[in-house]
Amino acid sequence: MVEAERRLLANALIDFSNRRVVLLSESCIPLFNFKSIYNYLIRSTASFVESYDQLRPVGRGRYDLRIRPYVTRMAEGLPMIFKKHCKPACYSDEHYLPTMITKRSPWKNSNRTLTWVDWSRGGPHPVRFVRTDITPEMLTRMRRDTRCLYNRRPTRVCHLFAKKFTVIALDRLMRFAPKIMEF
Template identity: 45%
Template sequence: MGRSREKEDAESRFNSPVSISVADSSVSLLKLISILIIFVVGVVIGLVSSSHIDRYFSFRADQFNIKNIYFAADQFSSDSEKMLVNCERECALSMESFIRPLNLNHRMTDDELFWRASMVPQKEEFPFKRVPKVAFMFMTRGPLPMMPLWDRFFSGQDVDKYSIYVHALPGFELNVSNSSVFYRRQIPSQHVEWGSVSLVDGEKRLLANALLDFSNERFVLLSESCIPIYNFQTVYKYLTRSVHSFVESYDNPSRYGRGRYNRRMKPDIRLTDWRKGSQWFEIHRTLAIKIVADTKYYKLFKKYCHPSCYPDEHYIPTYLHKFYGALNANRTVTYVDWSLMGPHPATFTAVNITEGFLQSLRNNGTLCSYNTEKTSVCYLFARKFDSSALEPLLNISSQVLGF
């Protein structure tokens, strides 16, 4: 009996640590597994949560940016900038905006403008109904005193047959009512000075802006003192049916012609190439593109034809004579009276405006060539008219001029 107890006590002391050790190990394993499960679940929850948070903040950031864009455009942009934003959304890649720009208030530099205007489609057929237009381009220092007469000239005419462009001195704004054909027809301009190459820059700027409209076929340069001496239909048919452009280009052997030539222009421009002519031209689209695209000969005039040379009287006449003489009628369609023999032509005031005077401008007894035939209709426009001439012109225009 005693031995039996001692045996049981000994076995108990021997087995007890083993049992405890096994139990402890099981508990530790369970804890480790639990910790691993909790860790994995935590990682999964963290990844999912961070994805949602990123999306949430990205979405909020986008909303914030969009709100800022609209806020800035609506609150701080000018009307022209709002139009630009709207155009970028609605007119992007629009055929209509490409072939017929409606907003003339662009931000292109001259180099950018001339480059774009010189582009020529290689495909001859037009993918739209093209009605040839006449671009009336006004070079002015400020107001257009003859504007009421021009408004009457264009009144009731097909708007698909003409376009208007105004180049004025920087800072001047042509404020007219929206009922006028001159409404919003002012182009971005720069300073021009009589007798300098900047006047040629202004002419090229007008041509380039007008060339952006692919329907413009003929381009006539006018001043603020010019008037039409025939009605619109006569002018339109005369120009659009002509096979020639109308740029005065002739050889003047005097000091006012050859005397202005600079020998440093050789060999690209020789004395035999040198020509003189009136600044007030009318040209076909083909020649307008050539003039706008020219850099080489323009740079020669800019470098060597200084104020006493008067680049506006020589650059285009010389350039066209040298390369495109066969396309030019070598005369102008704008009448100017140089009988006073001064640096400027005669100015017509109110006392000059009579029916007989206007008839003499239209039919002065001279003949000229038109499409290889002789005609008595040589001038379509006339200058130089003082603002005082406006009222008498309006009084008799319907009887004499036909508008």
């Protein structure tokens, strides 16, 4: 997965007209129309990669302690180090990019995500949304129910995307998108 992520980024960076890159999974949806998302990204003075150090089992507990010297030195072979030392609950593709950015240029990063995720049930995976979960109120809450900084100023537009939406949620999303998400 890390190698695939690296290749996607490398190919995107070959095209100099790409000023921003967004990595999304197949279960993500946009919360705003294209123009709003584009303007938010282009006008930003920072990257949006959430990175933090958790001492609990869901954080550092996911790694073999032998990985630490390699991460500290930022060895070129970091993808192979993740592959070798991530324990079964470690998803290297979710840790590789945040680690790289934190080690190389943390001052350019907002240290927050643009993707709204529901972790309320605990565990290593977020809540998956099905058709009956989708309501106009839910989508509105995802779009505006948080506070964060954007270009060092407070804002309520913190998330441009949301995940984990199943295929069976699509019909309700399509019904509400024109009104709620301004598509």
